[in-house]
Amino acid sequence: MVKALDIAVRIARLRESIDKHNYNYYILDAPTISDAEYDVLFRELQALEAQYPNLIIPESPTQKIGVTPLDSFKSIKHLTQMLSLENAFSEKELVYFDQKIRQLLNKDKLNYACEPKFDGLAVSLIYENGRFMRGATRGDGNFGEDITLNLRTIPTILLSLQADFPEKLEVRGEVVMPKSSFNKLNELAISKQEKPFANPRNAAAGSLRQLDPRVTAKRKLEFYAYSAAVIDGKPLPDTHHETLLQLQQWGIRISTENTVVKGIEAVQEYYNKLLLKRDKLPYEMDGIVVKVDDLSLQEKLGFVSRAPRWALAYKFPAQEVITQLEDVDFQVGRTGVLTPVARLKTVAVAGVMVSNATLHNMDEIARKDIRLGDYVIVRRAGDVIPEVVGPVLEKRENTSIIKLPKKCPVCGSDVVKIEGEAGARCEGGLICSAQRIESIKHFVSRKGMDIEGLGAKIVEQLVNEKLIESVSDIYALTKENLLKLERMGDKSASNILTSIEKSKNTTLAKFLFALGIREVGESTAQLLASHFSLDELIQAKIETLQDLPDIGPIVAGHIVFFFGQKNNLKIIQQLRDAGIVWPKHQQVQTHQPLKGKTFVLTGTLSFSRDEIKAQLNTLGAKVTDSVSAKTSGVIVGEDPGSKLAKAQKLGIPILNEKELIKLLKA
Numbered sequence: 001m002v003k004a005l006d007i008a009v010r011i012a013r014l015r016e017s018i019d020k021h022n023y024n025y026y027i028l029d030a031p032t033i034s035d036a037e038y039d040v041l042f043r044e045l046q047a048l049e050a051q052y053p054n055l056i057i058p059e060s061p062t063q064k065i066g067v068t069p070l071d072s073f074k075s076i077k078h079l080t081q082m083l084s085l086e087n088a089f090s091e092k093e094l095v096y097f098d099q100k101i102r103q104l105l106n107k108d109k110l111n112y113a114c115e116p117k118f119d120g121l122a123v124s125l126i127y128e129n130g131r132f133m134r135g136a137t138r139g140d141g142n143f144g145e146d147i148t149l150n151l152r153t154i155p156t157i158l159l160s161l162q163a164d165f166p167e168k169l170e171v172r173g174e175v176v177m178p179k180s181s182f183n184k185l186n187e188l189a190i191s192k193q194e195k196p197f198a199n200p201r202n203a204a205a206g207s208l209r210q211l212d213p214r215v216t217a218k219r220k221l222e223f224y225a226y227s228a229a230v231i232d233g234k235p236l237p238d239t240h241h242e243t244l245l246q247l248q249q250w251g252i253r254i255s256t257e258n259t260v261v262k263g264i265e266a267v268q269e270y271y272n273k274l275l276l277k278r279d280k281l282p283y284e285m286d287g288i289v290v291k292v293d294d295l296s297l298q299e300k301l302g303f304v305s306r307a308p309r310w311a312l313a314y315k316f317p318a319q320e321v322i323t324q325l326e327d328v329d330f331q332v333g334r335t336g337v338l339t340p341v342a343r344l345k346t347v348a349v350a351g352v353m354v355s356n357a358t359l360h361n362m363d364e365i366a367r368k369d370i371r372l373g374d375y376v377i378v379r380r381a382g383d384v385i386p387e388v389v390g391p392v393l394e395k396r397e398n399t400s401i402i403k404l405p406k407k408c409p410v411c412g413s414d415v416v417k418i419e420g421e422a423g424a425r426c427e428g429g430l431i432c433s434a435q436r437i438e439s440i441k442h443f444v445s446r447k448g449m450d451i452e453g454l455g456a457k458i459v460e461q462l463v464n465e466k467l468i469e470s471v472s473d474i475y476a477l478t479k480e481n482l483l484k485l486e487r488m489g490d491k492s493a494s495n496i497l498t499s500i501e502k503s504k505n506t507t508l509a510k511f512l513f514a515l516g517i518r519e520v521g522e523s524t525a526q527l528l529a530s531h532f533s534l535d536e537l538i539q540a541k542i543e544t545l546q547d548l549p550d551i552g553p554i555v556a557g558h559i560v561f562f563f564g565q566k567n568n569l570k571i572i573q574q575l576r577d578a579g580i581v582w583p584k585h586q587q588v589q590t591h592q593p594l595k596g597k598t599f600v601l602t603g604t605l606s607f608s609r610d611e612i613k614a615q616l617n618t619l620g621a622k623v624t625d626s627v628s629a630k631t632s633g634v635i636v637g638e639d640p641g642s643k644l645a646k647a648q649k650l651g652i653p654i655l656n657e658k659e660l661i662k663l664l665k666a
């Protein structure tokens with residue numbers, strides 16, 4: 001009996017402590033313990049709850065993710081209507097908003113609370129006696145859908161509030177998907193040939209409307225509160241901004257970008273600053289929201305139809321706009337792959353004039369059903385290349401199908417579809433000037449021969465002016481040649497020649513990468529360089545290459561094919577004659593302490609995956625994607641995936657980053 005009581009007390013203490021650490025981490029962004037220490041507490045609670053399931057309560061921090069999918073969502077009536085906002089698109093409209101309300105209130109200058117306008121999905125959360133009870137979508141403003149189970153899975157929505165909470169609290173805010181999670185989710189969807197989401201807002205909405213909360217839990221959503229609709233049993237602060245700070249104290253997440261300013265000019269300054277920061281913030285915003293800060297003044301101002309008079313959404317320039325697709329050109333890459341590029345009627349997208357956008361490949365065009373002459377949605381987010389999201393079907397009139405050309409638009413060689421892949425390729429090889437230009441750009445790039453100053457534009461000019469034809473011609477360039485180029489000064493020409501000279505001292509790995517052998521990236525080049533000299537590699541058979549960890553029949557085939565081409569061997573000889581050298585010692589790695597071992601990587605590590613892979617390969621180990629009974633070890637970084645659980649289940653050794661470094665050093 002005493003023992004049972006002890007256990008109940010221990011469980012309560014663990015929960016209280018974990019809740020506090022969740023609050024520090026997710027709400028205040030100021031953790032006081034390490035992840036490892038947190039894991040110890042969490043695992044102890046999990047273990048005790050597994051042993052005493054009758055002591056599990058729904059708000060325990062272990063119970064965020066439910067396991068039973070729903071059949072459908074229930075409809076919920078909101079306690080008070082969920083309103084929308086008036087929009088402004090210019091400074092003039094902002095100034096007008098301020099004038100109008102100052103007139104109504106007969107005031108000189110007002111304090112305004114300024115916040116980001118989050119581009120996600122509006123939700124309402126209800127806490128009773130400090131426990132998260134219910135959450136719903138905005139719906140039509142009066143009725144929303146009960147998505148409590150899905151909202152519970154979001155790490156920044158805590159199931160229990162901190163002490164001193166009110167009896168009843170309803171907060172409203174936005175669920176967003178951070179840009180990084182959105183990009184990862186779409187990469188995964190594309191690799192599985194599934195339909196990607198058009199933007200983070202749709203991805204957040206789609207993730208919240210999952211009947212199985214386990215799916216939502218995987219989507220890395222976040223919550224930010226922007227108002228309190230009900231606070232029962234506690235005195236109300238006087239201002240909106242103080243209300244938000246009070247919410248934060250209770251354990252509700254708010255944005256760090258919130259502030260209060262005096263006068264409308266300062267609001268415009270806030271807008272300008274946030275617009276500059278827009279691309280750097282982890283989530284998308286479509287503007288700012290300005291609110292009269294004084295709650296008694298808000299009450300005086302009241303509402304017009306479904307929007308408050310005291311607030312305004314001041315929108316940023318749109319990141320998605322509609323324009324017409326005038327033409328499609330095909331660009332030819334280094335390996336001959338054709339990429340369709342949309343030529344658009346020029347439009348401003350988020351403040352930048354856009355007339356070209358990528359269409360990825362023919363399969364994407366077919367999947368999105370984009371046709372010549374269509375009105376299309378163009379999207380530009382941050383530094384990302386503008387992309388055609390899809391056609392506006394309601395505006396479709398005279399359109400025609402986009403066809404893959406039969407001949408290469410650059411050299412006229414045949415274009416063939418790549419078997420098993422979405423792309424098509426020009427068969428011209430180095431006859432094709434586009435492929436030549438791209439392969440020279442690759443050769444001089446930082447990871448290759450690293451020739452500073454020889455940028456894309458200069459390479460294009462050199463090839464077009466017939467001053468160079470292949471990579472070996474770079475080493476015969478003279479100052480006289482370079483000075484023939486547009487806008488090339490004496491100083492720049494000298495600098496380029498110095499860089500060319502400097503690049504002659506390289507490593508075999510960089511040299512192999514620079515050659516641009518298909519599917520030989522940085523890590524494969526390093527692996528090859530650590531096992532063969534160049535002459536050995538030229539002679540190597542497919543079977544010998546396949547003996548190396550991580551080299552399969554396809555890559556081995558590309559390597560053998562490359563060195564089987566007379567023209568390639570001629571260029572390599574010319575490069576050697578030009579004086580390109582690398583230290584001999586890196587060529588043969590005979591010491592392979594990890595030969596025969598297989599490792600799997602999961603989670604985020606401080607080094608790039610390619611780097612770790614290359615190092616392990618050099619020591620003789622293989623790196624594979626999935627955990628099986630044969631795996632020798634799983635290397636675990638931050639935020640590991642399901643591979644960790646599988647490894648634990650199979651009893652496979654787990655290594656953290658420190659242990660990995662030790663292994664590599666040993």
Ligand code: IVH
Binds near residue numbers: 083115123289311313
């Ligand atoms: S306040 C009565 N603040 O914008 C005031 N809304 O266009 C209600 N939104 O449905 C909203 N960020 O989902 C407010 N900082 C913010 C916001 C915000 C995004 C959304 C909200 C609302 C929509 C109205």
